[in-house]
Amino acid sequence: MSKANELTKTAGAFDIRNFIGVLLGIFGVILVIAGMVDYTPDEAERTGGIDANLWTGIGLILTAVFFIAWARLRPIRIIADESTEVGDGNEATDGTGTTETGDTRA
Amino acid sequence: MEDIRLDAQWIDYLLIAIYFVFVLGIGWFAKRGISSSIEFLLSGRSLPAWVTALAFVSANLGAVEIMGMSATGAQYGMPTMHYFWIGAVPAMLFLGVVMMPFYYGSKVRSVPEFMRRRFGTGAHLVNALSFAVAQILIAGVNLFLLGTIVNRLLGWPLWIALVVAAAIVLSYITLGGLTAAIYNEVLQFFVIVAALLPLTIIGLNRVGGWDGLVAKVSNDGMLGAEQLSSWPGEQLSGFSNPVLSVVGIVFGLGFVLSFGYWTTNFVEVQRAMASKSINAARLTPILGAFPKMLIPFIVIIPGMISAVLVTQMTKFKQIASSVDEVTAQSQTGVTYNDALLLLMREVLPNGLLGVAIAGLLAAFMAGMAANISAFNTVFSYDLWQQYVVKDRDDAYYLKVGRYATVGACIVAIFTALIAGNFANLMDYLQTLFGFFNAPLFATFILGMFWKRMSPTAGWVGLVGGTLSAVAVFVLSETGVFDLPGQGAAFLAASTAFVVDIVLSVIVTFRTAPKPAHELRGLVYSETPKTDFEDLSEPKPPMWKRPVPVAGVALVLVIILNVVFG
Numbered sequence: 001m002s003k004a005n006e007l008t009k010t011a012g013a014f015d016i017r018n019f020i021g022v023l024l025g026i027f028g029v030i031l032v033i034a035g036m037v038d039y040t041p042d043e044a045e046r047t048g049g050i051d052a053n054l055w056t057g058i059g060l061i062l063t064a065v066f067f068i069a070w071a072r073l074r075p076i077r078i079i080a081d082e083s084t085e086v087g088d089g090n091e092a093t094d095g096t097g098t099t100e101t102g103d104t105r106a
Numbered sequence: 107m108e109d110i111r112l113d114a115q116w117i118d119y120l121l122i123a124i125y126f127v128f129v130l131g132i133g134w135f136a137k138r139g140i141s142s143s144i145e146f147l148l149s150g151r152s153l154p155a156w157v158t159a160l161a162f163v164s165a166n167l168g169a170v171e172i173m174g175m176s177a178t179g180a181q182y183g184m185p186t187m188h189y190f191w192i193g194a195v196p197a198m199l200f201l202g203v204v205m206m207p208f209y210y211g212s213k214v215r216s217v218p219e220f221m222r223r224r225f226g227t228g229a230h231l232v233n234a235l236s237f238a239v240a241q242i243l244i245a246g247v248n249l250f251l252l253g254t255i256v257n258r259l260l261g262w263p264l265w266i267a268l269v270v271a272a273a274i275v276l277s278y279i280t281l282g283g284l285t286a287a288i289y290n291e292v293l294q295f296f297v298i299v300a301a302l303l304p305l306t307i308i309g310l311n312r313v314g315g316w317d318g319l320v321a322k323v324s325n326d327g328m329l330g331a332e333q334l335s336s337w338p339g340e341q342l343s344g345f346s347n348p349v350l351s352v353v354g355i356v357f358g359l360g361f362v363l364s365f366g367y368w369t370t371n372f373v374e375v376q377r378a379m380a381s382k383s384i385n386a387a388r389l390t391p392i393l394g395a396f397p398k399m400l401i402p403f404i405v406i407i408p409g410m411i412s413a414v415l416v417t418q419m420t421k422f423k424q425i426a427s428s429v430d431e432v433t434a435q436s437q438t439g440v441t442y443n444d445a446l447l448l449l450m451r452e453v454l455p456n457g458l459l460g461v462a463i464a465g466l467l468a469a470f471m472a473g474m475a476a477n478i479s480a481f482n483t484v485f486s487y488d489l490w491q492q493y494v495v496k497d498r499d500d501a502y503y504l505k506v507g508r509y510a511t512v513g514a515c516i517v518a519i520f521t522a523l524i525a526g527n528f529a530n531l532m533d534y535l536q537t538l539f540g541f542f543n544a545p546l547f548a549t550f551i552l553g554m555f556w557k558r559m560s561p562t563a564g565w566v567g568l569v570g571g572t573l574s575a576v577a578v579f580v581l582s583e584t585g586v587f588d589l590p591g592q593g594a595a596f597l598a599a600s601t602a603f604v605v606d607i608v609l610s611v612i613v614t615f616r617t618a619p620k621p622a623h624e625l626r627g628l629v630y631s632e633t634p635k636t637d638f639e640d641l642s643e644p645k646p647p648m649w650k651r652p653v654p655v656a657g658v659a660l661v662l663v664i665i666l667n668v669v670f671g
Contacts, residue, residue, distance in 0.1 A: 016132075016157060016289045016292055016293070019128060019131070019132060019135075019289065019293060020292065020293060020296055022128075023124070023125070023128045023293060023296075023297075024296060024300065026124055027121060027124070027297075027300065027461060030117070030120065030121060030124075030457070031457050031458065031461070034117055034455075034456070034457040035457070038456075038457075043455040043456075046308075046452070046453050046454070046455055047308045047311065047312070047453055047454075047455060048308065048311040048312040048453075049311075050307075050308060050311055052304055052308050052454070052455055052458050053455055053457040053458055055304070056300065056304045056458055056461070059300075059304075060300055063296070063300075
């Protein structure tokens with residue numbers, strides 16, 4: 001696999017932020033649906049009257065939107081580098097050191 | 107142990123299934139980036155800091171920690187916070203600020219390799235072998251716990267759970283190497299938070315909010331309000347004197363045990379080594395410190411809620427404190443370790459329950475994957491390439507890395523089966539491997555800052571320190587002296603630390619040091635400052651620099667200690 005191939009590939013497809021966004025988004029949609037159609041009295045008793053699935057679902061969808069928007073707004077840029085040495089120029093300039101990410105959903 | 111059968115419905119299984127599709131998908135996608143051993147074993151050193159930081163936290167957020175910390179929370183309450191605020195955050199910051207420049211800047215591929223470059227093959231062999239064996243055993247223990255949980259929650263036979271879990275870990279690591287392990291750790295982090303944060307909020311809602319929890323815990327008729335402040339934590343440290351307790355926690359847990367673990371454990375350091383620049387490597391543990399100091403709120407608080415909300419747990423705690431834990435377990439069929447599961451069963455609706463089960467399974471597998479991915483690096487580079495088959499092309503070592511992964515998973519399955527039959531043996535072994543950490547930290551820190559320290563001193567100090575820790579442990583186990591609670595572990599680690607330093611100093615003055623020109627990048631005084639900086643990039647802004655960010659983290663953790671002290 002040549003470096004040139006990697007250049008075109010990595011820039012588009014494999015960004016962990018998309019993975020996170022899609023997974024949390026699917027989870028969110030499923031939970032929102034469950035919360036809307038299947039909120040039973042038994043469940044209300046368990047949670048003390050919160051529709052937990054619905055609210056968690058909404059939270060997950062918002063987080064998902066955040067990650068996908070982040071990946072769209074600041075995509076990974078690969079600077080091609082002929083060197084195949086360790087620590088070569090796979091520069092991913094995508095918001096390194098974003099202190100905020102540690103806190104946004106913790 | 108009794109079953110804690112969770113009432114999982116099709117919607118829960120659907121969520122779990124979707125999650126595992128993503129887990130394997132990550133392995134599949136990560137595979138496309140792998141063409142060399144460094145990409146397989148160190149992610150090609152290309153990952154951004156926030157990814158490695160979350161992986162750094164997740165690698166240690168296995169289910170053992172989640173269940174264990176919520177159990178300790180159910181038992182002692184807020185003093186459990188020390189395992190995060192005292193026992194992790196300061197050491198993580200120290201790793202990022204002081205030690206990471208040496209690890210990353212010297213371009214070594216593993217912690218044992220740093221050992222070899224600094225002290226030669228004696229210390230290296232001791233370190234690499236003990237680390238490799240320990241990782242396989244711990245992977246086995248993780249796997250066994252996963253099997254037990256699946257068995258108790260969902261009713262699957264133990265061996266099926268073991269094989270399925272090992273197969274999943276194996277497939278995504280052999281496909282995608284460290285990148286797959288790290289990306290899965292990041293994904294796992296979010297799934298865990300998605301499960302535990304609602305669990306905490308719903309639990310708090312059920313006990314009447316924070317005030318309700320405070321009132322219930324203070325009036326539980328056992329430890330009472332003592333469980334609501336983290337200091338002085340006498341129950342946790344086992345010292346009845348509050349001053350001794352504080353000293354014990356700060357030095358025993360906060361200094362010797364935690365610095366030994368966080369700064370030399372290759373499972374953790376490897377995550378930072380996979381990052382794309384020296385700045386990102388240093389930021390890895392420092393950024394990780396922020397989620398790390400918030401995690402106890404969604405792990406320990408649910409444990410405390412469980413102890414006052416779930417009838418079975420409350421009853422267990424009452425019998426445990428009036429009689430003992432064994433009686434309590436035989437009467438109620440649960441232990442403190444079940445605190446989190448019982449709360450999940452009590453309050454989570456189907457749907458959210460599926461997210462929670464997925465999160466726990468993910469945590470177990472991530473724990474095991476972290477051990478395996480660290481093992482295969484040390485095995486390929488430090489044992490195989492160094493001592494068995496040298497000087498082959500890189501494709502060969504990539505293949506060795508993949509075979510090592512397969513071998514490690516198979517051995518882990520058998521270790522898990524053994525662990526099931528000899529639970530105590532495994533406890534002892536884990537404690538034993540813990541003893542390697544304290545002297546390691548002493549040797550590293552001396553070696554990084556004292557250029558005179560000789561290669562012989564490196565391995566003598568390590569071996570002597572470890573043996574002295576084992577000696578202290580054996581003496582306390584056989585009753586020669588009696589220390590309560592965590593006292594024996596604290597003393598063993600401290601002894602190892604002191605013995606290592608004393609031996610290293612004595613031996614150094616009787617043996618020849620390494621020539622100064624071989625110490626560049628390895629010893630502070632012999633390394634030009636520019637080696638520790640990445641000159642290919644412009645200097646990052648203040649809020650992306652390790653030292654200021656670490657300062658903010660330190661202030662925050664002090665505030666947390668004051669507010670919840």
